[in-house]
Amino acid sequence: MEKFEKLTGIAAPLPLVNVDTDMIIPKQFLKTIKRTGLGVNLFDEMRYDADGNEKPDFVLNRPQYRNAEILIAGDNFGCGSSREHAPWAIKDFGIRCVVAPSFADIFFNNCFKNGILPVVLPQEQVDILMKDAEKGANARMTVDLENQTITTSEGEVIAFDVDPFRKHCLLEGLDDIGLTLEKAAAIDGFESSMAQARPWV
Amino acid sequence: MTGKTLYDKIWDAHLVEQDEDGTCLIYIDRHLVHEVTSPQAFEGLRMAGRQVHAPDKTIAVPDHNVPTTAGREDTANMTEESRIQVEALDRNAREFGINYYPVDDIRQGIVHIIGPEQGWTLPGMTIVCGDSHTATHGAFGALAHGIGTSEVEHVLATQTLIQKKSKNMKVEITGQLPPGVTAKDITLSIIGHTGTAGGTGYVIEYCGEAIRSLSMEGRMTVCNMAIEGGARAGLIAPDETTFDYIKGRPHAPKGAQWEAALAWWKTLYSDDDAHWDKVVTIRAEDIAPVVTWGTSPEDVRAITGTVPAPEEFRGGKAEAARRSLDYMGLEPGTPLTDIKIDAVFIGSCTNGRIEDLRAAAAILKDRKLAPGVRGMVVPGSGLVRAQAEEEGLDVIFKEAGFEWRLAGCSMCLGMNPDQLAPGERCAATSNRNFEGRMGRGGRTHLMSPAMAAAAGVTGHLTDVRELMAETV
Numbered sequence: 236m237e238k239f240e241k242l243t244g245i246a247a248p249l250p251l252v253n254v255d256t257d258m259i260i261p262k263q264f265l266k267t268i269k270r271t272g273l274g275v276n277l278f279d280e281m282r283y284d285a286d287g288n289e290k291p292d293f294v295l296n297r298p299q300y301r302n303a304e305i306l307i308a309g310d311n312f313g314c315g316s317s318r319e320h321a322p323w324a325i326k327d328f329g330i331r332c333v334v335a336p337s338f339a340d341i342f343f344n345n346c347f348k349n350g351i352l353p354v355v356l357p358q359e360q361v362d363i364l365m366k367d368a369e370k371g372a373n374a375r376m377t378v379d380l381e382n383q384t385i386t387t388s389e390g391e392v393i394a395f396d397v398d399p400f401r402k403h404c405l406l407e408g409l410d411d412i413g414l415t416l417e418k419a420a421a422i423d424g425f426e427s428s429m430a431q432a433r434p435w436v
Numbered sequence: 437m438t439g440k441t442l443y444d445k446i447w448d449a450h451l452v453e454q455d456e457d458g459t460c461l462i463y464i465d466r467h468l469v470h471e472v473t474s475p476q477a478f479e480g481l482r483m484a485g486r487q488v489h490a491p492d493k494t495i496a497v498p499d500h501n502v503p504t505t506a507g508r509e510d511t512a513n514m515t516e517e518s519r520i521q522v523e524a525l526d527r528n529a530r531e532f533g534i535n536y537y538p539v540d541d542i543r544q545g546i547v548h549i550i551g552p553e554q555g556w557t558l559p560g561m562t563i564v565c566g567d568s569h570t571a572t573h574g575a576f577g578a579l580a581h582g583i584g585t586s587e588v589e590h591v592l593a594t595q596t597l598i599q600k601k602s603k604n605m606k607v608e609i610t611g612q613l614p615p616g617v618t619a620k621d622i623t624l625s626i627i628g629h630t631g632t633a634g635g636t637g638y639v640i641e642y643c644g645e646a647i648r649s650l651s652m653e654g655r656m657t658v659c660n661m662a663i664e665g666g667a668r669a670g671l672i673a674p675d676e677t678t679f680d681y682i683k684g685r686p687h688a689p690k691g692a693q694w695e696a697a698l699a700w701w702k703t704l705y706s707d708d709d710a711h712w713d714k715v716v717t718i719r720a721e722d723i724a725p726v727v728t729w730g731t732s733p734e735d736v737r738a739i740t741g742t743v744p745a746p747e748e749f750r751g752g753k754a755e756a757a758r759r760s761l762d763y764m765g766l767e768p769g770t771p772l773t774d775i776k777i778d779a780v781f782i783g784s785c786t787n788g789r790i791e792d793l794r795a796a797a798a799i800l801k802d803r804k805l806a807p808g809v810r811g812m813v814v815p816g817s818g819l820v821r822a823q824a825e826e827e828g829l830d831v832i833f834k835e836a837g838f839e840w841r842l843a844g845c846s847m848c849l850g851m852n853p854d855q856l857a858p859g860e861r862c863a864a865t866s867n868r869n870f871e872g873r874m875g876r877g878g879r880t881h882l883m884s885p886a887m888a889a890a891a892g893v894t895g896h897l898t899d900v901r902e903l904m905a906e907t908v
Binding site for chain 2: 250251252253255257258261262263265266267268269270280285309310311314315316317318319322337338339340341344345348349358398399400411412414415416418419421422425426429433434435436
């Protein structure tokens with residue numbers, strides 16, 4: 236997995252609540268058997284009209300946000316389907332950090348598996364970042380995972396919480412499966428005891 | 437010492453290891469796999485030279501993008517992209533030696549319908565699937581939830597998941613449901629009450645007299661939409677209704693193992709002195725037949741109500757409501773029963789079981805779809821379809837003007853040829869009314885099977901109780 240340490244980049248504002256995974260990547264793009272190449276279809280129905288032309292008003296189509304690496308969003312971001320295509324599309328577009336007051340559970344987990352940092356902050360602090368993001372390309376924020384801070388373009392520092400294990404995995408770019416396979420003996424032991432206790436499973 | 441919730445008990449029974457910071461390794465009893473969220477996971481295994489750790493606990497079925505029309509067993513009749521995924525699942529299932537129900541098997545169907553039907557789903561289990569509606573299996577008192585593709589690969593390789601424990605939430609529905617009110621109205625009303633993020637960070641246990649009175653089909657409908665309320669999982673403690681449903685199913689325990697299993701299952705309930713982090717209580721008498729008006733499952737109103745105005749909401753929801761009304765083409769203040777529909781969809785993992793088809797057929801008997809309304813019934817599995825045909829339900833649907841399809845996810849997510857056209861409005865028994873969910877520009881109103889049937893008959897959203905009165 237790609238490491239996430241420190242990122243300085245443009246933040247795009249998306250002040251909508253309940254942005255669901257069908258909005259992030261509509262179902263017609265789930266037919267891929269790869270993890271890459273979905274960035275062009277990120278937010279497809281918001282980003283393009285029925286003929287495939289860009290909608291100029293959509294934030295990621297505006298010149299100053301086309302290279303955004305951070306997304307600032309509303310409550311319950313990523314709700315709906317478990318499709319990992321959502322974080323794959325976000326990452327493929329070039330966004331490595333999403334900040335919102337809350338995230339849907341499965342999407343939140345999926346981000347960490349793909350080198351994306353989801354940051355939960357209180358609404359007031361998200362509002363500060365949203366305002367900063369609305370300034371456009373001149374507003375470059377810095378997300379520092381090691382120190383758990385986001386610094387606005389005006390130098391305001393906002394601290395955030397992150398699960399220590401997930402932080403460690405992101406900083407080191409660790410693969411979960413490799414870590415778990417180191418515990419193979421414990422898994423085998425569990426299976427042996429379960430074969431006795433609950434043989435019908 | 438404080439007692440344990442049902443969730444606590446299942447969690448403790450599956451804990452392989454716990455780190456100091458609370459990160460846990462949880463053993464997974466059943467892993468359900470479908471064609472859309474698994475190809476990358478199997479490819480990952482292959483690239484790393486890894487095997488499926490427990491193929492006998494892994495069950496695969498194609499459901500999301502299979503066509504629901506005749507001739508689909510020949511993959512040449514699928515779109516190229518669907519064919520690639522279905523064929524990939526076929527190859528992966530056979531190569532890794534996992535349990536598999538191919539598209540031409542009568543037991544094929546929506547993964548969350550066939551798991552319980554075949555007896556794979558049992559109380560006290562941990563069950564995962566690369567699909568958010570895995571919560572369905574919670575109806576059996578199993579801890580069941582959706583996972584992403586990276587976690588699918590993790591479970592394939594290790595039969596475990598790295599997890600942190602969620603909080604406990606109790607949702608109690610007291611009393612008895614009034615006539616015409618169903619499990620779907622319960623689950624939509626709960627989401628209307630708590631919001632789509634109300635359950636975030638929690639596992640919900642549904643309890644109370646109204647839940648106890650539900651059949652297994654109804655309980656599955658309730659748990660199915662736990663994810664729509666943001667919860668990691670939904671649970672209902674197993675009881676005699678559960679045990680009766682399971683007994684004799686192909687993969688249910690038999691003989692002495694049945695007795696041993698039953699003894700353990702009977703310990704699976706929340707202790708009286710268990711700690712709840714959040715409690716919601718709703719009186720069944722206060723639940724009416726409901727529909728959704730917007731593009732979030734929390735946009736729920738009683739059918740007797742009107743389309744709300746954005747000003748009724750606060751914060752970001754006001755803007756979201758404005759956007760929803762624009763997408764749905766609705767004006768605030770319009771009576772919900774004035775909303776005309778173009779299509780009816782009966783099916784999905786929420787409402788594609790035999791009881792759902794019976795409820796819809798009861799309304800449709802000797803009635804027809806309103807002129808200009810198209811209808812589609814998609815049974816949740818080949819066996820549900822066969823059962824319905826045995827009961828003559830297919831005849832009722834066909835005589836009413838519905839298409840009688842083969843099993844699959846169909847229009848619920850529109851990954852297959854079954855889709856709404858732009859602007860087309862549908863009364864649907866599925867679980868999500870998101871923008872574009874059933875087809876780009878398509879407009880979805882969620883409701884129960886009986887309500888969807890009633891809307892089909894009148895051509896507009898309808899209080900099913902009026903048609904029930906006519907039937908009597």
